[in-house]
Amino acid sequence: MNATPQPAASMGTAVSPSDRPWFKSYPAQVPQAIDDASIGTLNDIFTRATVDFPDRAAAESFGKRITYAELGHSGDAVASWLQQQGLRKGDRVAIMLPNVMAYPVILYGVLMAGGTVVNVNPLYTPRELTYQLEDSEARFLFVLENFGATVEEALPDLRLDRVVVVKPGDLLGAKGAIVNLVSRYVKKAVKPFSLPKSLPFKAVLSEGARKRPERVPVTRDDAAFLQYTGGTTGISKGAVLLHRNVAANVLQCEAWMRPFFGERQDHVMVTALPLYHIFGLTVCSLFMTKIGGCQLLIANPRDIAGFVKTLQRSRFTLMSGVNTLYNALAHAPGIREVDFSQLVFAVAGGMATQETVAKKWREISGQPIVEGYGLSETSPVVCANRLDIEEFTGTIGYPLPSTDVTVRASDGTILPPGERGELCVKGPQVMAGYWKRPDETARATTQDGYFRTGDIATLLPDGQVKIVDRMKDMILVSGFNVYPNEVEEVLVKHPGVMEAAVIGLPDEQAGEVVVAYVVRKDPNLDPDELRHFCRENLTGYKVPRRIEFRETLPKTNVGKVLRRVLKDEVATHH
Structure with missing residues (x-):
């Protein structure tokens, strides 16, 4: 991808000097750094899961599960179809889906075909969709039929080779027909639309299954994602996340979390955070693939009553969310009928978790909220609380293995613990740069190669980091x-x-x-x-x-x- 900006500075895995205060607070089993040689590609992670855990559940949606073997088979069909359509290594493919079963399959297929994924928020307006697809130069778009009308409106301004229309019940077998009927005719969630040259996802699977995909020599320095920043502070920019960035963050999360998992192998992550969001993508989807766990996909977390019903009838061990989601669940009717007895931990990120919400959640679930912190540009996780906390800490915890952080004054001076300044990060999870925006990349990088987060923080004496606020807020x-x-x-x-x-x-x-x-x-x-x-x-x-x-x-x-x-x-x- 010749338009991909290169790293502003080397983001090596070694952290120096070795006397960073957070290391003294690390759990005994957690290493200070991950092994750089062990960082491969996301394709390596997918392939290993299909080989090592073929019969384990990879994902669950609307009560139906698919195994890692099935994920691999369907993903290969997507990869093969894309290659038959002329996809070349590095070409961008947009995914405009909520958490339905097709998402992990398409994700797997695009990456195995050698493509770069562009995650698109399904609730985007035609204007926002046009901007992102034009900026990323995406060639293909996979979209849920519920949002087909948005694509139809934007289509005259788009230069797409092909649009693939996904139904919420795809890959769910006989149950899928019921899910589709309810979506269309009971919930009336599908507005009329016309996309003449589009193809149904089922046709992609059947056409792609006729031929094995070609093996593409994807390296860890190839771009896996153009992950667009939310645009909450200005124009949305595409963070170029290389395979090595995201794979490193998966390994960092594993190093931090695995010591607390015990012996059980059948972990199920409640995946209510959208997979097009970097937190849900890495912590719920890719991390669970790495450990052979199952993603319990929640297609519409705003339907709190439906979400609670799903929790009531599901077995789960892990959970992720944001403050507003935990708050809504904690006040939802029926939440006390949910069985939280197997819950190992509940993590939160994306925004500040409030103490009142954390206390209420602890009282209901028996587990504290373990807060973490990250950004699209950092794949995303930078810091996390220890998983053995008894109560909510109010901090974002400690930098993960191989991650260095500093707090800096406006002139770039590194501030001592206790002083407020901009949080700056260096580590293997930090992006290569902003897509086609070298000026923005330079602006976001310190002279010594740290990424400037735009968040105001303080470093506590024991190495914990506390976020005070966004600089712009x-x-x-x-x-x-x-x-x-x-x-x-x-x-x-x-x-x-x-x-x-x-x-x-x-x-x-x-x-x-x-x-x-x-x-x-x-x-x-x-x-x-x-x-x-x-x-x-x-x-x-x-x-x-x-x-x-x-x-x-x-x-x-x-x-x-x-x-x-x-x-x-x-x-x-x-």
């Missing part, structure tokens, strides 16, 4: 820094509050003022009562000047609150 009130996370944390501690989002808005006197948007749990809660509560817990300049009650907050469909959207709404109305 910080509010400046009369020269004082206010971090929205801190104010939100106080707001949600009020018993009448379900969710809160805090932003800064321009003010002639103070420069900016704090404004809070609140979803009430208690419909009788009034702004004065809530402001009084804030005054008891926050210094004066941090107390919201304005409090607005809302039915919902704008979120990404991973559940991250979009503060930028709230700011844009205000700007539009003025």
Whole structure:
């Protein structure tokens, strides 16, 4: 891929100097570094799983499971079909699917064919879809029929070789027909659309199965993903994740987690985070493939009632989510009828986990939320709490093996523990750069080769990292820094509050003022009562000047609150 930017600096696996404070806090069985020689390709991980665990369940969707052997067979059919269509090594293939059974099969097929995956959020508008497909120069698009109307609207502006239409029941056998009927006619989830040259996914599988795919010499320095940043802070950019970046992060996660797994081999990960999101992709899909576990695919996590029913009838040992998802589940009817007795751990990332949510989850499930941290640009995991914590820590834990972090002032000076500054990261999981944007890559990289995360953090004496906030979300009130996370944390501690989002808005006197948007749990809660509560817990300049009650907050469909959207709404109305 000649347009792929090269790493701004060598991201080796060795961390130096060896006296990083976090090493003293590592669990005894966790190494300080992973072995660079053991980092292969994602194709190696897939192939080994199909050979070592052929009869184990690889994924479950709507109550139906497929084995690793079946995953390999169907994935090979996708790879063969793509090659028959003229896919060349490095060509981009877009996947616009929620967590349905076809997703891991298509993922496997694209990578085994030598392609590069472009993950697309199915809820994108035609404008957003057009931008991403044009920017990535994708040749093929696999899309769920529920979002066919979006593709139809965007199609005149797209240069795609072929569109493949997937149904939610594909690969589910006889049960798939029922799933498709319910989706189309009961839930009315499929808008009418016309894509004349498209092909149904079933036809791809049958055509591809007639011929074995050609083996492609994929190396660990080839691009596996163009993973587009969420665009919550500006224009969306494609992070070029090489096979070595993502495979290294899978090994880092394994080194951190495996010592706590015990003897059992049949782990099942509740996969509610969308697989097109880097957290779900690495921690739920690829990591489970590496250890021969099963992904319990939740196609629509926003359907909390349906999600709870799935949990009630499923056996699971691992769980991943974001703060808003754990909060919604903790307050959902029927959650106490779920059997959490086999749950080994529940991990959270994507946004700050709030203490009130963590406490409620611990009380319901018996397990604390183990918080981690990462970004699209870091494949994603940088830091994670130890898995043997008894209570929620409020930090993002320790840098993973082979990961180095520093906290820096605006001039690049490395700050001592306890001081606030920008968190910067170096490690084998850090991207090669931004797709076709060498200027952005340079801007995001320090002179000594660390990736600048844009997050404000402090390093604790024992090596734990605590995120304070996004640099771009910080509010400046009369020269004082206010971090929205801190104010939100106080707001949600009020018993009448379900969710809160805090932003800064321009003010002639103070420069900016704090404004809070609140979803009430208690419909009788009034702004004065809530402001009084804030005054008891926050210094004066941090107390919201304005409090607005809302039915919902704008979120990404991973559940991250979009503060930028709230700011844009205000700007539009003025």
